[in-house]
Amino acid sequence: MENKLKLFNSLSRKKEDFVPLTEGYVGMYVCGPTVYGDPHLGHARPGITFDIVFRYLQHIGFKVRYVRNITDVGHLENDADEGEDKIGKKARLEQLEPMEIVQYYTNRYHSFMNALNVLPPSIEPHASGHIIEQMEIIDKIVDNGYAYESEGSVYFDVEKYNEKHPYGLLSGRNIEEMQANTRELDGQSEKRKSYDFALWKKAAPEHIMRWKSKWSDGFPGWHLECSAMGAKYLGETFDIHGGGMDLLFPHHESEIAQSVAANGRMPVKYWMHNNMITINGQKMGKSLGNFITLEEFFSGKHKMLEQAYSPMTIRFFILQAHYRGTVDFSNQALQSAGKANERMVKAFGRLDDIKTTNDGEFDVAALRNSCYTAMNDDFNTPILIAHLFDAVKFINAVADGKATMSEEQKLALQNIRQDFIVDILGLNLGEDESAGESKTDDIMELLLDVRRKLKEEKNYSMSDYIRDELGAKGVTIKDTKDGTTWEF
Template sequence: MELYKQQKIKIYNSLSNQKEDFIPLIEGYVGMYVCGPTVYSNVHLGNVRTFMSFDLVYRYFKHLGYKVRYVRNITDAGHLENDADVGEDRIAKKARLEEIEPMEVVQQYTVDFHNVLRKFNLLPPNIEPTATGHIIEQIEIIKNIIDKGLAYEVNGSVYFDVLKYNEKEHYGILSGRNIEDAIHNTRTLDGQSEKRNPQDFALWKKAQPEHIMRWPSPWSDGFPGWHLECTAMSTKYLGEEFDIHGGGMDLKFPHHECEIAQAKAHNNVSPVKYWMHGNMLILNGKKMAKSTGNFILPEEIITGDNDILSKPFPATIARFFMLQAHYRSILDFSNDALEASEKGYYRLMNAINQLKSIEPSKASTVDVGLWRQGCYDAMNDDFNSPILIAQLFEGVKIINALVDKKETLSSKDLETFKNTFNVFIFDVLGLENVTSVDNSEVLNNVVELLIKMRNEARVNKNWALSDQIRDELSAMGVHLKDGKEGTTFTL
């Protein structure tokens, strides 16, 4: 029997603001769309956390045996500064400043995006469509919405008529806003007067003469609205209705709200069953911002080329740190927090290494089935990675007890325990064992030297030095154990 038939998942649905049983539209299949990056600059750490959260979701569905189609787009056009309906395209602006072609900007930062996510061990999506590759689909959607009387053209631009839509549907159903609260841009801007109502948003914008990125359409040479791109790509590859749509909390309004309105106007159905939103990442208790210097790039964590962290950290440790918080909670990134995670990470890796050498016994004194189900229960509860990690550390206690011969496992239970431990650490959490052989050997040699010095101190009845070595090693996470065959240590 497939695992997904045994495990029942609950997902916090932003549409209902409560946890709901996950029941896919088609049994055994999951369709998931996640809003990807706008590729005009290096991917920032907050983006990495969001994509990592949905990588966890993707990995768990795959582990349960679901056939998953995971679609994550690349926004390479149409995203204006400040998420407005007028102004300069972010990619075109970067191209102008760098004096290169817009598609050079797109290529450079798409490659950077892929490289960074690969270093953090994120699985690639099944489909990664681009906005510029789906202009035709977007134009067809606009035509249909106009034909239904829910969009209008003015001066070569096309706007979605929010008030007309709201006569029969609820614009604000996701964000919980009323129509009068839905004015997301109250500044006086060029072109604002084109709209019938300030709440209306652009489906197509006529390009000004200086605008580089443009395509022909029935209304003008122009470019699609940012919100429309995701509707076109998600419904093309996942259908008019699909299971999960994910993204950062900051996209809930207006982006995702507009997606719902467009898709419902176009297809007459609500497009998404479960809306999932990841929370923000802050740095040292404050919002990340380049302008204040309170900012770090993902690559800078790995290289140590920054003024925030005390040393470089492997990407997998940063991944472990981020997964120690639930995806819906705010996470404060700091040097102290990362160092604490590093210690926990190496405890897990050491336990994995110890597990390899444990031999089975005739009978079990540990209820492996109960511990194993605890791992599933954590992930089944809205993908609760911190609870899963806590359960894995309960597994570390079991390993230590097995090493000390205080507990035993039968051959079958030991195999189940090893498999479960490895699956959740490496396949579900996506961690990597980065302890190099060289570093491991050096560490072993240093500890063995200190054990030898301690033994000599004990022979010389220098109990103070003996205790000092033991206690200081213990404080560093190295625990000595004296036995009949000598002194051994665990990390």
């Protein structure tokens, strides 16, 4: 392939050629969900974004190990020192074991990701299963002199770290600014500086999720699990780390600092961040309470939704925007995405029935090349989709007898369909729904036969009545030259 994959590295804020650390292999870590609530549209974005990265890297021949974690150790609801832990709170409210909460929402997350046709990662480690690994990192950081203990908790010494390593590389901050811009809070006497962050936190008596350690009964700091699990499964330095833009600071910044403090080397070569989904121009998020869950989208049961939207509509909607831009939710945009997806899938579905003749005026090889160019340019799925619509026009024109297609062209288009629509974009072609409904088929055939006879007798009022009543029940009738077709 003559053009190479480039991706935008948040660290350099530039597009860079992708060169893996080990030729032929890619290690990728993506921040997964904190499992204390139902997944919403915001969760779909990184799920789908990095699913595309995973799929495409594999398509172009890399062996990829994709690690996406489950956060289940009960991080605090508010800020560093106050507030209840999220999972523990939910457990108390619902009178369940914390791990029941974790299991329930993990299952939910899986089933919705599956519906969106997001492939499962290679490894899905739980933070709670890696407490020892996290303690080991704390030991290393303490040994290297970048952490201090205070009242049973251990804090990362940002100032000390900053003397030798720049803190704030990823987010473009520096320690002076942070000092100037952080309010001094009362009751933070445990920490030397407001920007220090916890590596280990002593649990308050009412805190349910806790583990024994040499420092105290407590729980690991919020940023540590990714450092620990990333290093464990992908090595001290790996290729790609992904997540939402809102994690850039402080989460990923702290991850870098921890890893460097522990191991003396940068943990990640390429940082990738997906942008947010907005609703009326504002970020959709838990803290703002303006999120819509995936279940609500699929069922249409939410006051802002005019109808239900299928998982593939959601997927197409997200793919129609570039992952680094915000994408604004609206019913109109979603309906538009649904129709566009349907048109594309239908056209490529017609492909197999096309009667080939001689070469048509369409350069399939050039199209294929354009598709790769789009994907190689930082996974530009909107451009890829735009190119695929060129093929849609061509296929429809041939199906209508207004253009011709050769056998080679047909085969090449079938390959594009498999590679780009099915394998890379992960869009279902929707062959599953109508299967196994032969009884309905029989009845419909009869009904359409009656209607055909009515039309022969020019009894259009009756034939239209059949069509309209079926339409009201969700069955669409289409009269074509070759007969009548129907679909739900």
